[in-house]
Amino acid sequence: MTESRPSSGTPAPSANEPQLPSRGNGRRRTVWIASTSLVVVAAVIVTLVLSLSGGSNSGPKAIRIGVTDASQPYWKTYTELAKKRLGLTVQIVSFSDYSQPNPALKEGQLDLNEFQHIQYLANYNVTAHDDLQPIGATAVYPLPLYSLKYAKPSALPDGAKVAIPNDAINEARGLLVLQAAGLLTLKDGGTAFSTTGDIVTHRVDVTALDASQTAAALRNGSVAAAIVNDDYAISAKLTSEQAIFHDDPASPSAAPYVNIFVARKADDTDPTYLKLAALYQDPAVQQGVQAANGGTAVFRDVPAAQLQAELATVEQQAKATQQ
Numbered sequence: 512m513t514e515s516r517p518s519s520g521t522p523a524p525s526a527n528e529p530q531l532p533s534r535g536n537g538r539r540r541t542v543w544i545a546s547t548s549l550v551v552v553a554a555v556i557v558t559l560v561l562s563l564s565g566g567s568n569s570g571p572k573a574i575r576i577g578v579t580d581a582s583q584p585y586w587k588t589y590t591e592l593a594k595k596r597l598g599l600t601v602q603i604v605s606f607s608d609y610s611q612p613n614p615a616l617k618e619g620q621l622d623l624n625e626f627q628h629i630q631y632l633a634n635y636n637v638t639a640h641d642d643l644q645p646i647g648a649t650a651v652y653p654l655p656l657y658s659l660k661y662a663k664p665s666a667l668p669d670g671a672k673v674a675i676p677n678d679a680i681n682e683a684r685g686l687l688v689l690q691a692a693g694l695l696t697l698k699d700g701g702t703a704f705s706t707t708g709d710i711v712t713h714r715v716d717v718t719a720l721d722a723s724q725t726a727a728a729l730r731n732g733s734v735a736a737a738i739v740n741d742d743y744a745i746s747a748k749l750t751s752e753q754a755i756f757h758d759d760p761a762s763p764s765a766a767p768y769v770n771i772f773v774a775r776k777a778d779d780t781d782p783t784y785l786k787l788a789a790l791y792q793d794p795a796v797q798q799g800v801q802a803a804n805g806g807t808a809v810f811r812d813v814p815a816a817q818l819q820a821e822l823a824t825v826e827q828q829a830k831a832t833q834q
Contacts (some may be wrong), residue, residue: 571599571600572600573600573601573602574593574599574600574601574602574622574623574783574784574787575601575602575604575620575621575622575623576601576602576603576604576621576622576623576624576625576772576787577604577605577606577611577612577615577616577620577621577623577624577625577626578603578604578605578606578612578624578625578626579605579606579607579609579612579626580605580626580803581603581604581605582605583799583800583803584799584802584803585796585798585799585800585802585803586603588795588796588799589601589603589790589791589793589796590602590603592790592793592795592796593787593790596790596793597783597786597787597790599783599787601787604620604621606626609626609627612624612626612627613627613632613635613639613641613643613773614639616643616773616774616775617639617641617643617775619775622774622778622784623646623772623773623774623784623787623788624772624773625649625770625771625772625773625791626770627770627771627773628651628767628768628769628770628771629645629766629767629768629769629771629818629821629822629825630680630683630684630703630767630768630825631680632645632771632773632822633703633767633822633825633826633828633829634679634829636822636826637826637829637830637833638829642776643773643774643775643776644773644774644775644776644779644815644819644822645771645772645773645815645818645819645822646771646772646773646774646778646779646781646784646785646788646815646818647771647772647785647787647788647789647791647813647815647818648769648770648771648772648788648811648812648813648818649769649770649771649772649791649800649810649811650769650770650800650808650809650810650811651760651765651768651769651770651808651809651811652741652768652770652804652807652808652809653757653758653759653760653765653807653809654681654684654685654688654738654740654757654758654768655738655739655741655744655754655756655757656673656688656689656692656736656737656738656754656755656756656757657726657729657736657737657738657739657744657749657753657754657755658729658735658736658737658753658755659729659730659753660735661735661736661755662755663755663756664692664693664694664736664755664756665693667694667714667715667735667736668735669714669715670714670715670716671715671716671734671735671736672715672716672718672733672734672735673689673694673715673716673717673718673734673735673736673737673738674717674718674719674720674724674725674728674729674734674736674737674738675689675717675718675719675720675725675737675738676719676720676721676722676725676738676740677719677720677721677722678721678722679704681722681738681740682705682706682707682719683701683702683703683704683705683706684703684758684768685738686701686705686706686707686709686710686717687701687703687705687758687764688738688756688757688758689715689717689738690764691756691758691759691762691764692756693714694713694714694715695710695711695712695713695714695715695717696710696711696712696713697709697710697711698710698711701764702825702828702831703767703768703825703828703829704828704829704831704832707719715735715736718734722740722743723743725737725738725739725743726739726743726744726746726747726749727747729747729749730747736755741804741805741807745805760809760811766821767821767825769811769813769818769821771818772784772787772788772791779815779819780815785815788815789812792810792812797810
């Protein structure tokens with residue numbers, strides 16, 4: 512999705528978006544689950560039940576939420592608030608491979624997950640023929656355009672080279688940022704799946720590079736400006752003052768990049784799950800999220816129905832790219 516953390520479509524989780532996977536990074540299949548006990552319950556069919564009840568199966572079942580950043584302190588704040596405010600036991604299940612939380616949710620190993628934005632979920636649903644649904648928004652992590660020489664996009668000279676990430680998640684978003692900055696136009700206004708082949712007009716020359724290389728290209732002077740995910744920007748010591756533009760988190764073009772809580776279709780109106788999604792907007796949780804992400808999160812409180820409508824739109828865009 513960047514939670515960074517996800518770009519994000521995350522690449523290695525980007526601090527930029529809790530985030531979206533760089534879809535590679537070893538593809539480890541190992542999933543470790545942070546819990547205080549593991550209880551094996553035998554019945555006609557054997558199931559594994561992970562519980563925080565201290566080993567007793569008489570208490571309420573823990574609600575399992577899959578994430579990719581379980582070590583962040585704000586999840587402890589979140590689970591404590593769930594217990595205190597809602598009377599719910601929440602177990603945070605950590606995944607090191609971004610390809611796993613959605614299938615785990617589909618198979619019932621999780622009750623919810625929170626690690627992706629709408630664009631990532633749409634791509635998953637279409638390719639996996641699934642129907643997982645967003646039930647609550649968390650935040651958007653703006654994607655910045657950096658320059659070491661120019662103070663605003665309009666100052667870039669005609670024909671200047673501008674780098675964008677070349678992965679499927681960030682290439683489209685990078686192009687949408689450049690379009691919003693007035694540096695190019697995209698076919699039909701662009702979508703969350705646009706590529707450089709969809710550029711109709713341009714005042715600058717766009718160069719698509721591996722996401723890990725855009726900051727280096729900017730630093731060595733081979734490009735005049737670059738779209739850089741937050742994790743790589745931090746490594747390159749790029750400052751907020753050197754960010755000359757970023758997408759508007761409230762704009763329609765940024766809507767596919769709202770990070771979300773996700774449930775199975777059958778549970779998308781479950782009142783308990785909706786309350787848990789809303790709990791992310793508690794000030795104590797938000798404070799922890801900002802501390803973990805350098806203050807870059809722009810929190811969004813969007814109704815589930817609106818998120819689901821946006822998902823349907825982006826899924827149609829994803830299907831169109833496969834035709």
